Amino acid sequence: MSDVVKKDSVSINDPSTTTTTASQATSPVSVPDVDNYVAYTIKNTKALPPITWSNLLNELNWLSVYILTVPPVVGVVGAFYVKLQWETAVWAVAYYFLTGLGITAGYHRLWAHRAYNASLPLQYILAALGTGSLQGSIKWWSRGHRAHHRYTDTELDPYNAHKGFWYAHVGWMLVKPRRRPGAADVSDLRHNPVVKWQHKYYRSLILFMGFILPSLVAYLGWGDAKGGFIYAGVLRLVFVHHSTFCVNSLAHWLGETPFDDKHTPRDHMITAFVTIGEGYHNFHHQFPMDYRNAIKWYQYDPTKWCIWVLSKLGLASHLKVFPDNEVRKGQLTMELKKLRRTQDKLSWPSDSNDLPVISWESFTSQAEKRPLMLISGFIHDVSNFIEEHPGGEHFIRNYIGKDATTAFFGGVYDHSNAAHNLLAMKRVGVLHGGSPHGLDDKRAIPPSQRLRIARYTELLAPGSSSTYSDGEDGLL
Numbered sequence: 503m504s505d506v507v508k509k510d511s512v513s514i515n516d517p518s519t520t521t522t523t524a525s526q527a528t529s530p531v532s533v534p535d536v537d538n539y540v541a542y543t544i545k546n547t548k549a550l551p552p553i554t555w556s557n558l559l560n561e562l563n564w565l566s567v568y569i570l571t572v573p574p575v576v577g578v579v580g581a582f583y584v585k586l587q588w589e590t591a592v593w594a595v596a597y598y599f600l601t602g603l604g605i606t607a608g609y610h611r612l613w614a615h616r617a618y619n620a621s622l623p624l625q626y627i628l629a630a631l632g633t634g635s636l637q638g639s640i641k642w643w644s645r646g647h648r649a650h651h652r653y654t655d656t657e658l659d660p661y662n663a664h665k666g667f668w669y670a671h672v673g674w675m676l677v678k679p680r681r682r683p684g685a686a687d688v689s690d691l692r693h694n695p696v697v698k699w700q701h702k703y704y705r706s707l708i709l710f711m712g713f714i715l716p717s718l719v720a721y722l723g724w725g726d727a728k729g730g731f732i733y734a735g736v737l738r739l740v741f742v743h744h745s746t747f748c749v750n751s752l753a754h755w756l757g758e759t760p761f762d763d764k765h766t767p768r769d770h771m772i773t774a775f776v777t778i779g780e781g782y783h784n785f786h787h788q789f790p791m792d793y794r795n796a797i798k799w800y801q802y803d804p805t806k807w808c809i810w811v812l813s814k815l816g817l818a819s820h821l822k823v824f825p826d827n828e829v830r831k832g833q834l835t836m837e838l839k840k841l842r843r844t845q846d847k848l849s850w851p852s853d854s855n856d857l858p859v860i861s862w863e864s865f866t867s868q869a870e871k872r873p874l875m876l877i878s879g880f881i882h883d884v885s886n887f888i889e890e891h892p893g894g895e896h897f898i899r900n901y902i903g904k905d906a907t908t909a910f911f912g913g914v915y916d917h918s919n920a921a922h923n924l925l926a927m928k929r930v931g932v933l934h935g936g937s938p939h940g941l942d943d944k945r946a947i948p949p950s951q952r953l954r955i956a957r958y959t960e961l962l963a964p965g966s967s968s969t970y971s972d973g974e975d976g977l978l
């Protein structure tokens with residue numbers, strides 16, 4: 503099997519294997535000069551075979567399996583034997599937020615995305631809290647997450663959402679990675695003293711931050727060491743795990759795409775509630791270096807609020823915000839796409855390029871056989887409208903075979919926009935020399951077509967030339 507893949511078969515919190523990955527990742531990242539890096543890499547690197555029932559046991563990443571299965575069992579069983587005290591409940595929730603923020607404000611926004619600068623004391627606190635979430639080292643976590651952003655929804659994305667909700671949630675950790683994640687540079691983290699400190703004391707930090715500290719606080723505070731261990735330690739850990747995992751699963755599955763619909767990330771309030779504010783994931787994938795996930799004040803993003811407060815306390819600085827003008831361009835693009843879909847569902851009048859060009863003589867002679875009328879250079883067949891004309895049949899009949907432009911636009915009655923739109927649907931031809939592409943005469947363009955959604959190719963494409971057909975069958 504591929505050596506490369508084996509080297510990268512790391513578990514979520516195994517520092518020894520993390521070293522291997524980190525040293526690979528921090529070596530100068532060489533990306534081949536090819537048209538499509540993802541396609542090239544998939545073609546030229548080996549992957550482990552797909553998981554099947556027969557190879558499942560051999561392909562499991564047992565350390566991750568234990569870490570993701572033992573705490574829920576211990577937590578639930580422990581909860582039967584250890585009564586929950588209210589002080590412990592409050593502490594467990596508080597510690598859930600604290601260790602969760604270690605991941606969201608620390609691992610994610612600070613180290614993986616460098617969305618702001620943190621003072622050294624804050625970095626130590628975030629690194630310690632993040633370690634209490636048992637999600638691997640900062641470097642390993644950031645390396646995978648940067649690959650996730652660079653190669654979203656591809657085989658080089660370690661938690662590729664296209665492989666299914668549960669794969670993105672936990673599956674990618676439970677089995678050995680099928681292939682190495684795409685190249686991502688984490689050399690900036692290599693010399694970070696806090697990242698190095700975390701690595702050096704990783705196992706001790708896990709024990710202390712994950713289990714000893716939550717028990718100790720409950721013991722010293724209100725004499726509930728067991729409750730502290732079960733509720734603020736073990737069960738809190740299960741909740742933090744699945745909270746973070748939801749960023750890879752739920753945030754790529756539930757909600758809207760207000761900024762871009764190229765990939766799976768989505769915005770949803772529910773995801774935000776279960777992930778301490780990481781639920782505006784469509785925005786985040788578009789503007790990953792922004793310290794915010796939610797850009798509106800009323801949206802739930804406690805991680806953003808926390809970073810902002812820390813900046814006011816002088817512990818954080820250089821909070822990055824993507825230019826609002828560019829954010830709004832993304833939103834506008836998505837709104838235009840929606841409008842374009844609405845526009846495409848409607849029927850539109852033929853324009854001068856699609857209609858036969860008719861001479862005045864042909865027009866007047868054909869108008870003797872059927873009710874044709876000239877308005878703004880277009881010839882209209884009003885046969886199925888004469889009786890329904892709100893202004894009366896008489897007015898229409900007066901203008902058959904004639905130019906009714908002035909009468910339609912106010913000479914007799916200044917018609918409504920809706921009337922103009924409806925009239926345009928009755929076009930059957932263009933008068934030769936009567937409508938010089940209509941653009942210099944606003945009246946040739948119905949109100950519904952004066953503002954339209956057009957793709958750039960449609961704006962640039964020259965119109966097809968009209969076919970001149972001066973004859974009896976020109977209109978038909």
Ligand SMILES: [Zn+2]
Binds near residue numbers: 650
């Ligand atoms: Zn994502």
Ligand SMILES: [Zn+2]
Binds near residue numbers: 614615647651
């Ligand atoms: Zn991210």
